[in-house]
Amino acid sequence: xxxxxxxxxxxxxxxxxxxxxxxxxxxxxxxxxxxxxxxxxxxxxxxxxxxxxxxxxxxxxxxxxxxxxxxxxxxxxxxxxxxxxxxxxxxxxxxxxxxxxxxxxxxxxxxxxxxxxxxxxxxxxxxxxxxxxxxxxxxxxxxxxx
Amino acid sequence: xxxxxxxxxxxxxxxxxxxxxxxxxxxxxxxxxxxxxxxxxxxxxxxxxxxxxxxxxxxxxxxxxxxxxxxxxxxxxxxxxxxxxxxxxxxxxxxxxxxxxxxxxxxxxxxxxxxxxxxxxxxxxxxxxxxxxxxxxxxxxxxxxxxxxxxxxxxxxxxxxxxxxxxxxxxxxxxxxxxxxxxxxxxxxxxxxxxxxxxxxxxxxxxxxxxxxxxxxxxxxxxxxxxxxxxxxxxxxxxxxxxxxxxxxxxxxxxxxxxxxxxxxxxxxxxxxxxxxxxxxxxxxxxxxxxxxxxxxxxxxxxxxxxxxxxxxxxxxxxxxxxxxxxxxxxxxxxxxxxxxxxxxxxxxxxxxxxxxxxxxxxxxxxxxxxxxxxxxxxxxxxxxxxxxxxxxxxxxxxxxxxxxxxxxxxxxxxxxxxxxxxxxxxxxxxxxxxxxxxxxxxxxxx
Numbered sequence: 322x323x324x325x326x327x328x329x330x331x332x333x334x335x336x337x338x339x340x341x342x343x344x345x346x347x348x349x350x351x352x353x354x355x356x357x358x359x360x361x362x363x364x365x366x367x368x369x370x371x372x373x374x375x376x377x378x379x380x381x382x383x384x385x386x387x388x389x390x391x392x393x394x395x396x397x398x399x400x401x402x403x404x405x406x407x408x409x410x411x412x413x414x415x416x417x418x419x420x421x422x423x424x425x426x427x428x429x430x431x432x433x434x435x436x437x438x439x440x441x442x443x444x445x446x447x448x449x450x451x452x453x454x455x456x457x458x459x460x461x462x463x464x465x466x467x
Numbered sequence: 468x469x470x471x472x473x474x475x476x477x478x479x480x481x482x483x484x485x486x487x488x489x490x491x492x493x494x495x496x497x498x499x500x501x502x503x504x505x506x507x508x509x510x511x512x513x514x515x516x517x518x519x520x521x522x523x524x525x526x527x528x529x530x531x532x533x534x535x536x537x538x539x540x541x542x543x544x545x546x547x548x549x550x551x552x553x554x555x556x557x558x559x560x561x562x563x564x565x566x567x568x569x570x571x572x573x574x575x576x577x578x579x580x581x582x583x584x585x586x587x588x589x590x591x592x593x594x595x596x597x598x599x600x601x602x603x604x605x606x607x608x609x610x611x612x613x614x615x616x617x618x619x620x621x622x623x624x625x626x627x628x629x630x631x632x633x634x635x636x637x638x639x640x641x642x643x644x645x646x647x648x649x650x651x652x653x654x655x656x657x658x659x660x661x662x663x664x665x666x667x668x669x670x671x672x673x674x675x676x677x678x679x680x681x682x683x684x685x686x687x688x689x690x691x692x693x694x695x696x697x698x699x700x701x702x703x704x705x706x707x708x709x710x711x712x713x714x715x716x717x718x719x720x721x722x723x724x725x726x727x728x729x730x731x732x733x734x735x736x737x738x739x740x741x742x743x744x745x746x747x748x749x750x751x752x753x754x755x756x757x758x759x760x761x762x763x764x765x766x767x768x769x770x771x772x773x774x775x776x777x778x779x780x781x782x783x784x785x786x787x788x789x790x791x792x793x794x795x796x797x798x799x800x801x802x803x804x805x806x807x808x809x810x811x812x813x814x815x816x817x818x819x820x821x822x823x824x825x826x827x828x829x830x831x832x833x834x835x836x837x838x839x840x841x842x843x844x845x846x847x848x849x850x851x852x853x854x855x856x857x858x859x860x861x862x863x864x865x866x867x868x869x870x871x872x873x874x875x876x877x878x879x880x881x882x883x884x885x886x887x888x889x890x891x892x893x894x895x896x897x898x899x900x901x902x903x904x905x906x907x908x909x910x911x912x913x914x
Contacts, residue, residue, distance in 0.1 A: 322727050322729075323726055323727055325726065326695065326726055326727040326729075328739075329695075329738055329739050329743065330729075330737045330738065330739060331737060331738075331739045331740075332737065333731065333732075333735045333736065333737040334735070335735065338740065344739060358723045359723035361669075361670065361693075361723075363669050363670030364669075364670045364671075364672075364693050366670070367670040367671065367672070367745075368672060368693075368743075371672075371741070371742075371743035373739070433726075450782065451737075455705070456727075457701075457704055457705055457727075457728055457729065457730060458727075458729055458730065458737075459701060459729075459730040459731075460697075460729060460730060460731035460732075460735070460736075460737040461699065461701070461730055461731065461732060461762060461788040462732075462735055462762055462788060463772065463773075463780075463781030463786070463788050463789075464762075464763060464764050464768075464769040464770065464788065464789045465769060465770050465771055465772045465781075467735060467762045467763045467764075
């Protein structure tokens, strides 16, 4: 299971949905695997605004990654024409964009190329464990949690 | 400019919604000047060739698009119209290589007839070489006959080929050649059509809550979307005999676009609430081949965790969570509610559902105040039919509060047949009217 997917998962127990403790789920005994995934800037730009950054930092930290920037990269173009300012300014292509590219590549590696193959995810609210086997997480609940 | 779209004459109700969806995706303005369900030819107005190419490139319901050079009900009318409509274009194609083709619908022409008709266009003044393969330009004469009446065509068009559709991939994606399938895998052509209707595309994130063997995610990823799937049946997601959904993605060179498969139940979804999905596609189990099940027990029992020898049963590797039968209508309502919570503004939900069509007793089309119904496409089988419903998530500011939310049906009974009128009727061969719908009894039958 990819780290990006983890950022979109919470406890399946209904009573946990309202608790901030149920997200993100916490890893135990996680075995990681790296794979090559084709880099796609359009997808990253589309998806980053939807990533919960604080949760990503917690997940990355639990899995031993320390490269996540403190702040989510600002993807709004530095200078483009807007309704209020119809004059199109030249787009700045110097230093800051080059850094963006490196940041984006690093995020791609973490979010899409890093997978949890085996392990458990635990809800911080109810303590229920969700097992991950061969990269597939099982979120089916026993009847006493339904 | 006017263009002629050459549709395929099958699954007619999918065609116009597909083209409209593709126009939205390509950001192209389109006006339908003529369109009917019983003709494969439709005349549309578009800005230029670039727009026409972009529009048709992803299409599954059409074969191609042509610049319209003329139309008529007789060849005299056609020639007059060609002279009037396209005269200024003729010189542009005077010296390039070219060929003429025939496309007859519900009729036929002998080669000798075809040749003499093609000769009648001599006045166009094309002097370039005629090449039957790889010509720079292709001109097509379209003849549409009345069904069963071969005495001359009803309508004739002349078109210059501008762009081909996506139908060339159908052979590649056919289930016959797919490595991992099961009895409920969606036909690849319908899956690709569904992906178009739901606006799957580059950079987007799509989710299928009834993923099965991955038919819809594959179709969405073919068009560039990144996809996520889940299924309550873990065997589907895990695969068998060393083959799984990933095997299929690998087969098509799309593995980078498949994010993950999860084992989960839509009524207890682990997906974080929020508007982060660009599209949702689902073919919920109707309860015929695959019984419709959700987590829980029939009688609501087993509310305490079970311990065997001091160890929690539900933490054992072999543990199988109990499941109960569920009503199809309730599942549809859950799916719409889920889509309203999860889709971005303008994001689409495409869902398949059956329609018992032999007695005009229909399952109602589910509604939600946040979801605007965009299209209803129908696939007809011998004794029943199913529909593809496509909805658009409207912005919260545009939600009309006075739209009634369909009340969740009170669930009666607990067997699969009690809960699923469609399943019952399927096994009865659609002989009896739907339970609860009294179309034969007089209204005052009982006092």
